Amino acid sequence: MANxxxxxxxxLTMEGPDQEIKDGEIAIQGNRIAxxxxxxxxxxxxxxxxxxxxxxxxxxxxxxxxxxxAAMTLLRSFADDMPLMKWLSEKIWPVEDKLQPExxxxxxxxxxxxxxxxxxxxxxxxxxxxxxxxAAVEKSGLRACLSRGMIGNMPNAExxxxxxxxxxxxxNGGADGRIKVMLGPHAPYTCPPDYLRRVVEVARVNQVGIHxxxxxxxxxxxxxxxxxxxxxxxxxxxxxxxxxxVLAAHCVYLDxxxxxMLARYKVGVAHCPESNMKLASGIAPITHLLEAGVNVGxxxxxxxxxxxxxxxxxxxxxxxxxxxxxxxxxAMPAFTALSLATAGGARVLGLExxxxxxxxxxxxxxxxxxxxxxxxxxxxxLIANLVYASQSADVDTVxxxxxxxxxxxxxxxxxxxxxIWETQQRATQLFGRS
Amino acid sequence: MANxxxxxxxxLTMEGPDQEIKDGEIAIQGNRIAxxxxxxxxxxxxxxxxxxxxxxxxxxxxxxxxxxxAAMTLLRSFADDMPLMKWLSEKIWPVEDKLQPExxxxxxxxxxxxxxxxxxxxxxxxxxxxxxxxAAVEKSGLRACLSRGMIGNMPNAExxxxxxxxxxxxxNGGADGRIKVMLGPHAPYTCPPDYLRRVVEVARVNQVGIHxxxxxxxxxxxxxxxxxxxxxxxxxxxxxxxxxxVLAAHCVYLDxxxxxMLARYKVGVAHCPESNMKLASGIAPITHLLEAGVNVGxxxxxxxxxxxxxxxxxxxxxxxxxxxxxxxxxAMPAFTALSLATAGGARVLGLExxxxxxxxxxxxxxxxxxxxxxxxxxxxxLIANLVYASQSADVDTVxxxxxxxxxxxxxxxxxxxxxIWETQQRATQLFGRS
Numbered sequence: 001m002a003n004x005x006x007x008x009x010x011x012l013t014m015e016g017p018d019q020e021i022k023d024g025e026i027a028i029q030g031n032r033i034a035x036x037x038x039x040x041x042x043x044x045x046x047x048x049x050x051x052x053x054x055x056x057x058x059x060x061x062x063x064x065x066x067x068x069x070a071a072m073t074l075l076r077s078f079a080d081d082m083p084l085m086k087w088l089s090e091k092i093w094p095v096e097d098k099l100q101p102e103x104x105x106x107x108x109x110x111x112x113x114x115x116x117x118x119x120x121x122x123x124x125x126x127x128x129x130x131x132x133x134x135a136a137v138e139k140s141g142l143r144a145c146l147s148r149g150m151i152g153n154m155p156n157a158e159x160x161x162x163x164x165x166x167x168x169x170x171x172n173g174g175a176d177g178r179i180k181v182m183l184g185p186h187a188p189y190t191c192p193p194d195y196l197r198r199v200v201e202v203a204r205v206n207q208v209g210i211h212x213x214x215x216x217x218x219x220x221x222x223x224x225x226x227x228x229x230x231x232x233x234x235x236x237x238x239x240x241x242x243x244x245x246v247l248a249a250h251c252v253y254l255d256x257x258x259x260x261m262l263a264r265y266k267v268g269v270a271h272c273p274e275s276n277m278k279l280a281s282g283i284a285p286i287t288h289l290l291e292a293g294v295n296v297g298x299x300x301x302x303x304x305x306x307x308x309x310x311x312x313x314x315x316x317x318x319x320x321x322x323x324x325x326x327x328x329x330x331a332m333p334a335f336t337a338l339s340l341a342t343a344g345g346a347r348v349l350g351l352e353x354x355x356x357x358x359x360x361x362x363x364x365x366x367x368x369x370x371x372x373x374x375x376x377x378x379x380x381x382l383i384a385n386l387v388y389a390s391q392s393a394d395v396d397t398v399x400x401x402x403x404x405x406x407x408x409x410x411x412x413x414x415x416x417x418x419x420i421w422e423t424q425q426r427a428t429q430l431f432g433r434s
Numbered sequence: 435m436a437n438x439x440x441x442x443x444x445x446l447t448m449e450g451p452d453q454e455i456k457d458g459e460i461a462i463q464g465n466r467i468a469x470x471x472x473x474x475x476x477x478x479x480x481x482x483x484x485x486x487x488x489x490x491x492x493x494x495x496x497x498x499x500x501x502x503x504a505a506m507t508l509l510r511s512f513a514d515d516m517p518l519m520k521w522l523s524e525k526i527w528p529v530e531d532k533l534q535p536e537x538x539x540x541x542x543x544x545x546x547x548x549x550x551x552x553x554x555x556x557x558x559x560x561x562x563x564x565x566x567x568x569a570a571v572e573k574s575g576l577r578a579c580l581s582r583g584m585i586g587n588m589p590n591a592e593x594x595x596x597x598x599x600x601x602x603x604x605x606n607g608g609a610d611g612r613i614k615v616m617l618g619p620h621a622p623y624t625c626p627p628d629y630l631r632r633v634v635e636v637a638r639v640n641q642v643g644i645h646x647x648x649x650x651x652x653x654x655x656x657x658x659x660x661x662x663x664x665x666x667x668x669x670x671x672x673x674x675x676x677x678x679x680v681l682a683a684h685c686v687y688l689d690x691x692x693x694x695m696l697a698r699y700k701v702g703v704a705h706c707p708e709s710n711m712k713l714a715s716g717i718a719p720i721t722h723l724l725e726a727g728v729n730v731g732x733x734x735x736x737x738x739x740x741x742x743x744x745x746x747x748x749x750x751x752x753x754x755x756x757x758x759x760x761x762x763x764x765a766m767p768a769f770t771a772l773s774l775a776t777a778g779g780a781r782v783l784g785l786e787x788x789x790x791x792x793x794x795x796x797x798x799x800x801x802x803x804x805x806x807x808x809x810x811x812x813x814x815x816l817i818a819n820l821v822y823a824s825q826s827a828d829v830d831t832v833x834x835x836x837x838x839x840x841x842x843x844x845x846x847x848x849x850x851x852x853x854i855w856e857t858q859q860r861a862t863q864l865f866g867r868s
Contacts, residue, residue, distance in 0.1 A: 075814075076814065076819070076823065083764065087763075110811060274754060283758060310825070317751070324710065324716065333514070377858050378511070378512075378862070381514065384514040388740065389511070389742040420811045
């Protein structure tokens, strides 16, 4: 692993809104950041094997996608503009039944390719046949939290839990420590309390976290209310789920007591604004969650309901949606949105000691964005420009764990044409016309 | 002007959701489309001076931005995350007072540059010193509807109307017919009824349309209600404004009678979802407007409140916002969103006989989007991918009035580096730090 010195970029460390270093330097040693500072500040005894010229670019922590279903990238644009249950039952589930292990591998590869090209360095995934997803993550060079989705009221629920234990043994800490395994009980309405208690026990024994969909739709809230006279958050609390570290995706419908509970148990919330809009699920009360001290990150959800995996766009949608939903143009200012996509996401995934900030000692997960584009000028406010005017094609360089995954928009860890070809071939065979 | 043949692209004519021609051909003769069809269908006696290889691309009508303030691109990221009136009175207006004619020229050039690079071929502008804007439009090669903004309750209101008549004489039909002049009374709350009647008279005599902000905020609605006991739409109707062709920007707050009136008078609505979200103005009832038969197009508004001029992103935001606002995921399906950005916009600007569709006889305003990107695969549904997963950097080629303005992302009508340099210099001098 080469020691890399990045020189000349404007650096956003994301430690605070004013932590902007013009003409800065970042020294990478092995897989960690050794130093960050203005040009000339790096220790004299630091030896770089290579130097990256960052002039005209901004360096920031890699983006963190807190909720997706990577292999579902295969289902992008397969079914759009449909009601959720019709979409799932008539389109998505029948196709998912046909997916083979190689489909999962290539679908996840396409997801990883798109994420690298849009500046994501870490993602949290929930799907099945996760050994295939893990192999794709290892190959791609990305960092990931992988969870096998488990439907507690299906015949294979027991087998799913056993698969999870195998996945933990084989992959937790795998890919040079880039892969972390979590348990993925699907949602309150698909996992009975007894099953959730068994999941919590497996989490405790194996010291892993839990990734679950929570309060995504009003239907879910009504169903849990009808069956248990509880909110989804109360339901999870009663089943003991918050004894484990929890990543809760969506959290669209919450009452005050729910929000207080999420804060108290340090539950991480993955806010997915574009998916919630596209499926008409609703608008999560993110401004309230942040005021209550809840850890919040951003996620794209799967490409079947977004339809891209672009965290720069997600960050913009998050900010705009909170403003219009609260009627307050000062809600979720640009720095907050960028924080959720970086340091906030790291906290949500329990990775805050590894990634999400550019400072000495952190893993070297960072991106360079090329500012030589008309939509970044005039450059009055760099952070506002990044949140409100950027696009993923502006991402020039992506480094994860000290390895360069993309440089000058060329992805180095996979053959882009082959990934597109493989996934298009498989999709055509699986779904007919495309 | 060269005759251009585009071969091999997938063509979306936008005449209907199924009008997709694979491996198509588009023949351009002078500034018009001579023919559109599958490969081999073009008349044998058509002679192309040059052939553009469109394979791996989709050809569609150029995007139409129905509401912007082009020169305000100079103010991009100058002030964000602020309440509207504070933003205007403390930040925007003081700076606008300092703008010199050359600033307007270069600000408009930067706007045109960004619009070309994001696939916009026609835009509707409202600002001041519009001879400068017209010169920039002429140079850029874009098509535009230009209106001088007029504040009816300001001392210069009379002069503003005289300026408009001069602008009409000098520029209406200018730049080889690419420029159309409209009158720009700013809004109901800044233009008294008597002034609006004078504007309508000038419009009638000169046979031009009117471009005005309408019902953008609840404050405006309350103010017009308090002063006139009318809605903003009723107020305009009483002042005779709908006797002229009208382009009404925003239309966030409308009642049923307003909507019926907009339909009856064929008022064109410029929906600006991202600006309405960013300023927390509200959500326009676009689904209702379309059901009522109102002509709707999309606009970015100025870069100071968006902060980009990206119509592909605007189209996505429009679709997602209608879904979440109505609670109906089938609201504004992808084809509708793409229609608003093309044919719908042309109708709103009264240009439906010139642009907005790819068919023989229309002006040759079209774009090629490069599909060789991971976020377009699998390609189950091209229109869904364009609306939900595209980004402006995917636009490869832009043709307006038969002239190639951009090819392989290189803009041919202006020096990109110079435009960025000029605007950054001017912004730095005008606003201090940047």
